[in-house]
Amino acid sequence: MSHLTLAASGLTAGYDRRRPVLDGASLTVPAGRRLAVLGANGSGKTTLLRCLSGALAPARGRVTLDGAELRHTRAGLRAHRQEVQLVLQDPDDQLFSASVAQDVSFGPVNLGLTEDEVRARVAEALALLAVTHLAERPTHQLSYGERKRVAMAGAVAMRPCVLLLDEPTAGLDPTAVGEALAALARLQEADSTVVMSTHDVDLALRWADEVAVVVDGRVVQGTPETVLGDDALLARARLDRPWALTVGARLRALGLLPDGALPRDADALLAALPDSPGVRT
Amino acid sequence: MSHLTLAASGLTAGYDRRRPVLDGASLTVPAGRRLAVLGANGSGKTTLLRCLSGALAPARGRVTLDGAELRHTRAGLRAHRQEVQLVLQDPDDQLFSASVAQDVSFGPVNLGLTEDEVRARVAEALALLAVTHLAERPTHQLSYGERKRVAMAGAVAMRPCVLLLDEPTAGLDPTAVGEALAALARLQEADSTVVMSTHDVDLALRWADEVAVVVDGRVVQGTPETVLGDDALLARARLDRPWALTVGARLRALGLLPDGALPRDADALLAALPDSPGVRT
Amino acid sequence: MTGLAIDDAAWASAWRRRSPADKLLLSGGLVVGALVLPAWPGSVLVALTAVVLALGPARVPALTFGRAIRLPLAFITIGALTAVVQVGDGIGWAPDAATRAGELVGHALAGSAAVLLLATTTPMSDLLPALQRLRVPDAVIEVASVTYRLLFVLLTSLTTIREAQTARMGHSTVRRSYRSSGVLAAAVLTRSWDRARRLQDGLAGRGMETGLRVLPETLPSSRRFEALTVAGLAALVTVGVLA
């Protein structure tokens, strides 16, 4: 796997022609960096990811991979899917086999790999997602969080350059979210570019190198601090401002935080605060 | 509707006898106050709510409503269901009629009310949940957040004294969470006691008058500050400590917050912080 | 979680990793034995063998096995009693009623126990690929595999919807129960279509072009198990025929 740049420009797409969900949306997935796609329910996050993955052909606009335009032909899609994989929000939309290991093998088998290669891919994907212990378990006995990670393993076994995840942390408890994020970090080390959609602004601030907010059919992209600090944009996007930015700004005004980027989560904030009473100047 | 006290004592329940999900769990739902039931996925939150609602008969232990024990007979359950309603997490498995109004009318019709009374109940429930504008829409066209609120309306139309909600905010974006919480506040004003389960500790701290953590098959109940400030308990329960308590404790140590209860969310924290540099003593 | 007790037992069985072919040989042999050997002592021996193997080496929970074997019992009892009641001028027992009823019940219970031995040790998803050897087309096996996966998804929907209906008094009278069941069946039917459509989308992204081909699981046969099976079955037949 190597890093390729996935991009979209001028995407118009949706299910009703008169009211497209996306209307001229452009986005660049920075190779090798973490991108969080933010938006309220129904804003078009999923539609955007489906366009990027090739699952949905936009009415207008184009999707490119390292500059080469995605063509919605059998061969074009086949080539695109080897590099870009989408994991849907509901794992039951992707798991069809009763056995976890067999389900994960589906993609590699479709790529026409030899049995040994398939076996290696499956083992690798299960290990990356830390679900090797589930290999022998039936899909229908897994918990929701486990099914989500197995669905991710199914995509990872295709060894995509870019992995698109639709709401990978939705419905997971804090520990499961932590496990999912750890898995994403391992993927990144294995040279995949990871994109996740979410409406959790605190999570996006904590995790992402870059964020893209889907609002009114378009995309506003930038650093987490800038984009998630833009109150007017967030209001339009029906999102909240992350608490860490709100509280951090006030504490900086009080002279309690050093210059530079604001802390992105509670741990970083505690680390940045002075240990004892006494005000910085 | 009037406030009744729902309680459970010594509940043992589960799907596998040798490894019960709940093992001696006791809980009191304080009449008229907001109770958040916290726990990781698989901890037994849903099992607890299902026992409280009468949907699941515990292997041992009892559920009482104003002291009277729930009997799992036809008549006993019938009486209980008029007072206690449970809304499950996935709205798709609770909306089964073609249109929103039809679905919400399901319970009142089954109660044998007259057509006028049914109409009044439906209108009232839709208004409380702020989904009156959706009445004529087919359920499958609604957004996820709308479906969740319509599912709640279906239970509210039964006019229960106690409304149990399993993860009512899971999967909702910040605006939808706000709308759901506003609806719960209206229900409370209409004299229902509201219980919600969640694994969002920040939300529980912000919303609840009292919290109950489900851990190792039992329940630990108390004020949000005490229970959610107990790091050992939270670790056992696989939950995080709310950021507001963590950050608040440090800021108090720095002399920046007044005595009394710690602020429970970002707005309260900003209001409690001094406006300009300068340390309280 | 909506599980089926027999299916749960199969996945947890100590024989889960045994070759389905080996288990088919054993259970198939017992099933045939239950049918063709004289009821006494043949059926009794078959039933005992099936129960001992299931509860012993295969470690199937006795509760699960006991409950499952009870299910066909109503049919077997009524069916056997009806067979030995004689109707002509009046109603009475056939002359050899007790013996014949005993034989019928013996064959049927032994056969059911033998099938249950297979069912509680071998998940459906292991058995379906074995059908390839019987020249069942791949397409049929794939359809059956999807059925196996989706039935749990639909069963969860069914129980949840029914619970929601019950909570809202949808099953408080026979009349309401019928109405609610109609709504329930329709809801599950629409969900099954919806599931199929969404799964199709999801699998297209994973490169589905023709079939649902996956890596075959290798559960190698055990020579020892096969030899013991053949020897045991031969002993059963000998005892069953000679006694």
Place this chain on the structure above:
Amino acid sequence: MHIAEGFLPPAHAIGWTVAAAPFVVHGARCVVKEVREHPESTLLLGAAGAFTFVLSAIKLPSFNGSSSHPTGTGLGAVLFRPPVMALLGTVVLLFQALLLAHGGLTTLGANAFSMAVVGPWVGYGAYRLVRRVGGGLLPGVFAAMALADLATYVTTSLQLALAFPDAESGLVGAALKYLGVFAVTQVPLAVGEGLLGVLLFRVLTVN
């Protein structure tokens, strides 16, 4: 009503398997053809099979106090046509035998003949007939589901009578015995399942 494992004598078990085989093989051919032309129909057919299996988990209260479970073969015949139902019905019977201990393997042929072949064809025939003489959709569905049930029950009774003829009154007497004994549960079920079909289609057509 499924004949339990081991209940039929070997000759009968084999005979009914041979009798059901052509229909099931024909159904399998239809499915293979369908899947070859439209690969995605694997998922739809699998979902249809799962639905048929799950339908039998719906408890239908009976007016006489007992309760029973619908078979769904008439509904399946109307929705998916009898040849496909011959295969799906057999798959579902195999699942019921192995997942619910309901039915059997040596009796699979006999059960498939009554539930996956006779039931669907009678149900489908009744549906077409009612529609042809100008009956509406709902009467057609009622006829399909109720008659598919009744046909299955009559066939099973005949299968049992053939296996265990009455010593005194022969085949006819035995058939009457079985028809009589199982009528208690099966006749109300047939009516109930017909009603369920009507209610189900009413919901579907409103959408």
